[in-house]
Amino acid sequence: MAKKANEASVSGEHGGEMGAPTPSLKLSKTNYRVWSMFMEVYLDSHDLWQAIVGENVSKKKDRLALPAIISAVPEDLLVMLDAKKTARENWEILRQQNLGVDRVIQSRIQGLRRELEMLTMAKTDSVVDFAMKFTHVVSELRSLGEVLEEKDVVRRFLRATPSKFDIITLSLEQYGDLDKVSLDEVIGSLTVHELRLKERESREEEQALYAKAMSKTKITAEESQSRGGGRH
Structure with missing residues (x-):
């Protein structure tokens, strides 16, 4: 009895007599390329x-x-398969069904990669505005199954920023750890720096306007004195 119970336990664990354990990766509508490689190694x-x-x-x-x-294979994709056919025939069904989809996905990924590499923050862009454009592309790439490590995303973002943010980049490189800092943290640091720059520019503009007004007042006063002296 103990032997039979043990055999039943093994059978249940492996999904069938001497069967393989259930694969840990499920096929989805976007991961066929990765899934097929995984299943080849698995089988x-x-x-x-x-x-x-x-x-x-x-x-x-x-x-x-x-x-x-x-x-x-998830339940919503099982309708494509036929249990009466061989494993090879069902594999071919999945391959054919996903081949066209996979080509479209890979083409889209290539386009998004190029877009990410070409993204550059314009002088008129705020950090928040550019971050929204940048993270949208990154999110779309990840949704298509593209693996993007945070440290690589951070470095790409910093390369896309103009020279006025170089001091933040240098600070992160010298005193921080770019392999550990998140993109959100970098965006936060750049936003604070941007606000400080705007405050400084505002003060300098006010000082320039004040100096110009004082200069104009001085010239007016001198001209008034000059005219007064002429009457005497």
């Missing part, structure tokens, strides 16, 4: 990849590979 590690690419595959191996594939 091969359980000696089942030959059911997809091999000839004269045994029925037993096919019946083990097919549940593994099906278990890695």
Whole structure:
């Protein structure tokens, strides 16, 4: 009895007699390329990849590979598959269905990569305005399955800013750790610096206007004295 219970436990754990554990990565509408690579390694590690690419595959191996594939497909995509067909035939169905979608996604990713590389903060842009443009592209890339590490995103953002922010970039490079700082923290630092620059520019403008007004007043006074002296 104990032996039978143990066999049942093993069977339940692996989803079938001598079957492979359920794959940890599920197919989605945007990750076919990554999913297919994962499944190839996964099936091969359980000696089942030959059911997809091999000839004269045994029925037993096919019946083990097919549940593994099906278990890695979400319910809304299962309608594409046919349990009566072989693992190889179902694999081909998924490949054909996702090939066109994958090409569109990869094309979009390439376009967004170029857009990200070309993004530059204009002199008329505020930090917040540019950050919205930048993070929108980054978010869209990530939603399509593109892996973007935060440290790389931070460095790309800093490269896109004008020279007036160089002091912040140098400070982060010398005293901070660009591998640990988040994009939100960088945007916050640049926004504070931008506000300080605007306050300084405002003060300088006020001082310039005051100096100009004082100069004009002085000239007017001198001209008045000159005219008064002429009458005497």
